[in-house]
Amino acid sequence: MRYSEMFLPTTKEIPSDAEIVSHQLMLRAGMIRKLAGGIYTYLPLGYRVIKKVENIVREEMNRAGAQELFMPAVQPAELWMESGRWNMYGKELLRVKDRHNRDYCIGPTHEEVITALVRDEIQTYRQLPMNLYQIQTKFRDEIRPRFGVMRSREFGMKDAYSFDADEAGAEKSYRKMFDAYIRIFRRCGLHFRPVEADSGNIGGSFSHEFMVTAESGEDAMVHCTSCDYAANLEKAEVSRPEGKADQAVDFSPIEEVHTPDIRTIEEVCAFLDVKPGDIVKTMIFVGDGKPVAVLVRGDEDVNETKLRNYLGCDSLELAMDDTILEVTGSPRGFAGPIGIKSVIIADYSLIGMGNFVVGANRENYHIKNCNIGRDFEIRNYADLRIVKEGDLCPRCGKELKIARGIEVGHVFKLGMKYSKSMNATFLDSDGKEKYMIMGCYGIGIGRTAAACIEQSRDGDGIIWPMPIAPFQVIITPVNINDENLARVAEELYKGFVEEGVEVILDDRNERAGVKFKDADLIGIPIRITVGAKSLAEGKVEVRSRKSGEVEKVSLETVRDFITKTIMEQLSIS
């Protein structure tokens, strides 16, 4: 490619509406342009990167035995009604009507389509296992798209679906995908970590997210400083404290105190001169329509995902004021366990606490020296709180840390959720009809590219790892008007093209500085500078974008030198 002919609009100025570095750099490097909120065009340079990522994904999926197909983006409502998701999915599902007023949606995912296909075509265990994937444009009408291509409404995704005859097979399929993902993200040059994740209301039992570590990441993940335990914050477990009696103290006489207009933990602490750790928070939730009181120590927070899983309910939300009044008999801010009209469950953090402060279920009153067993009963203790940095690892007991990350991929064991609702069965070797056991596996393509930029860039621009760089080499003749330089650059260029090297020749009539700045901005791993001084010695300069190191290489040996360097940087450890 010749730079002079390429549609590559780079900018010096930072676009004002781009929040994170990858978004800014993708705009500045002429990779993307916005069409509407959360909807982007990939320009030629950006699309080259996308195709690189897609091809890595494709190679590794094929290697793992998955087969590529291509499903429709537009899907009929009937399928979604079958799985029950037409009503469950909510506003994120973009619904459209055709000319006959029939309902369709733009696919946010493809479980329905693939399950319907496999259900109709696979009859016997002899045809299993099966793993099918596609790379497709999805649409999710996000409430708030942001960070450019990182959280957009329209986006490219690889989604794979496995179908197995039994649990053992499903485990194996899951493991294969897990391993393939590790190869994929390694090849993309990313620093990442697979973390245990909640499987959400997609159902199923097991799930990992692949998180690229980045400060700008939207997700929090927890990892152990000692063993390899790592989990999504939602999922991260807290062990039941050992060696602590449920009640460890002598009971003091219970005492109701007047606390006028004192509601929050901070206010109670200041007013009663206690620490948050001396208080028990009573949170009223409504799960599938029924109120539940959740007790958690004052310095902890309830993890709604854990609570939802514990209760086994579909919907869960904090109670509204009228429900609180109904259950506690008092307005918001004074809820407590004593006399409450609902089930009470307590987080592990309450174990060993005694003589604590709670709300009195009476406006403007709290209770001191409250105790479980004497003053009220709980149904059970459970792990219901959000993990904090410094908590102990549920596996090895060492300290946990929290880091931020970008979710670039996830693997789910779906189980029979869709095969049941959509009746995807097969005839097993024992002659019985059984439901297929499914798994689904996604990778955000654009997000992976953006995550890479977050991790690999400097003040001058992007630093692409060789495997996903839009070009492997850029040739920069310092002055195109110097016929000698222009000729040598041209010959080098043609040589590389013949060799199959992905090369761009910066043949623009620009000053050297401009070309250097652009080359750095768009992040080509290797730059060959053709300048008068070195050329006098029969040499050109080979510069690494990453290290900035420059090596003078003779014209006779550059081709070998470059192809060797590229090969080295393409192979994974």
Place this chain on the structure above:
RNA sequence: CGGGGCGUAGCGCAGCUUGGUAGCGCGCCUGCUUUGGGAGCAGGAUGUCGCAGGUUCAAAUCCUGCCGCCCCGACCA
């Protein structure tokens, strides 16, 4: 959906308080000089001031409604 902000040349912004001639930087075009880290000089082009209504002799500026975009929050297979 709640709160906040923005919409003026391709991009980044000023002008709006206090109504009257639309401006700056970058980019773009022409010429000359320059040519190893975003060049200099000279000349030049470019705007339904987001849209629609209203007030006024007069609206980018004041008022009303709408649309779009950004940030915070709620939401999230």
